[in-house]
Amino acid sequence: TAQRQDLATRAADLLKQHNAVLVAHYYVDGALQDLALATGGIVSDSLEMARFGRDHAAQTLVVAGVRFMGETAKILSPEKRVLMPDLDATCSLDLGCPADDFARFCDAHPDRQVVVYANTSAAVKARADWMVTSSCALDIVSDLHAKGQKILWAPDRHLGRYIQEQTGADMLMWNGACIVHDEFKGLELQLLREQHPGALVLVHPESPESVVEQADVVGSTSALIKAVVEGSAPAYIVATDNGILHRMRQLAPGKTLIEAPTAGNSATCKSCAHCPWMAMNGLANLVDCLQGGQPEIHVDEATRVKAERCITRMLDFTA
Ligand code: 13P
Ligand code: SF4
Numbered sequence: 120t121a122q123r124q125d126l127a128t129r130a131a132d133l134l135k136q137h138n139a140v141l142v143a144h145y146y147v148d149g150a151l152q153d154l155a156l157a158t159g160g161i162v163s164d165s166l167e168m169a170r171f172g173r174d175h176a177a178q179t180l181v182v183a184g185v186r187f188m189g190e191t192a193k194i195l196s197p198e199k200r201v202l203m204p205d206l207d208a209t210c211s212l213d214l215g216c217p218a219d220d221f222a223r224f225c226d227a228h229p230d231r232q233v234v235v236y237a238n239t240s241a242a243v244k245a246r247a248d249w250m251v252t253s254s255c256a257l258d259i260v261s262d263l264h265a266k267g268q269k270i271l272w273a274p275d276r277h278l279g280r281y282i283q284e285q286t287g288a289d290m291l292m293w294n295g296a297c298i299v300h301d302e303f304k305g306l307e308l309q310l311l312r313e314q315h316p317g318a319l320v321l322v323h324p325e326s327p328e329s330v331v332e333q334a335d336v337v338g339s340t341s342a343l344i345k346a347v348v349e350g351s352a353p354a355y356i357v358a359t360d361n362g363i364l365h366r367m368r369q370l371a372p373g374k375t376l377i378e379a380p381t382a383g384n385s386a387t388c389k390s391c392a393h394c395p396w397m398a399m400n401g402l403a404n405l406v407d408c409l410q411g412g413q414p415e416i417h418v419d420e421a422t423r424v425k426a427e428r429c430i431t432r433m434l435d436f437t438a
Pocket of ligand 2: 185212298299300394397
């Protein structure tokens, strides 16, 4: 609509005026993804968001995603100003892994390498040896396993189980889940596949085992987009947040994209196929945050210094 176009133009002007760059995730409002790309920013998975924010010369980063993404940007670039449209945009994995409980878990297993998913607080990262995202977890855990290390894993149990099964590593796991991916259903997916026999099944590894085991491709959001762009099949069943369809449609306009089935529909299930926290990012609060210079992400310096180690280690490993 015209109003959305006005807001997008206003946001683009403000980004330029404040020497700011927009770093967006594939699950946010398509208008924000388009704006990021049109103004020299990026839309990507969480690994490349972290790298891009660290390496970009802009003094202000505006992160359109969830809180852990803003915190990671700040941890890597303490000298930059990191703004987010809404600091209440959290993640069920982060909420389900409180730092003090996690510290007790680590204290009880000092012989293990602590590997945490990006979707955690700065305080949890401060206790970790390694941070991983869905795009590098397999490689990093394989490497640790090959070196004879035992692992303490947190917080996503589905991703952890998948990595454990693929690598054979000794992994002690936290019991967390993503409320969005946890809703994808294996039995319903099987029925849907029967209706679309030529379709490839693309699954984010935060999904349950019954869904992952039917996948043709398991991977991060960037990996799933690449699979659609490069795949020779005409149709794809997509088991991840449906915000990703915006970019998939742009990059692979001729292909049929089908959403994987969830337990309920939007009337019965608030988190089905779309993350309620990613959805807190919009054009209006983006304009507000650029205009007012807040909300801004702050990370306590002692925590930041400790958390930086495990993130830098991951970025070096994947460089
Ligand atoms: P990616 O790193 O694959 O983009 O995943 C982030 C996320 O929050 C998925 O739910
Ligand atoms: Fe967290 Fe799931 Fe939302 Fe990703 S989709 S931010 S894992 S709640």
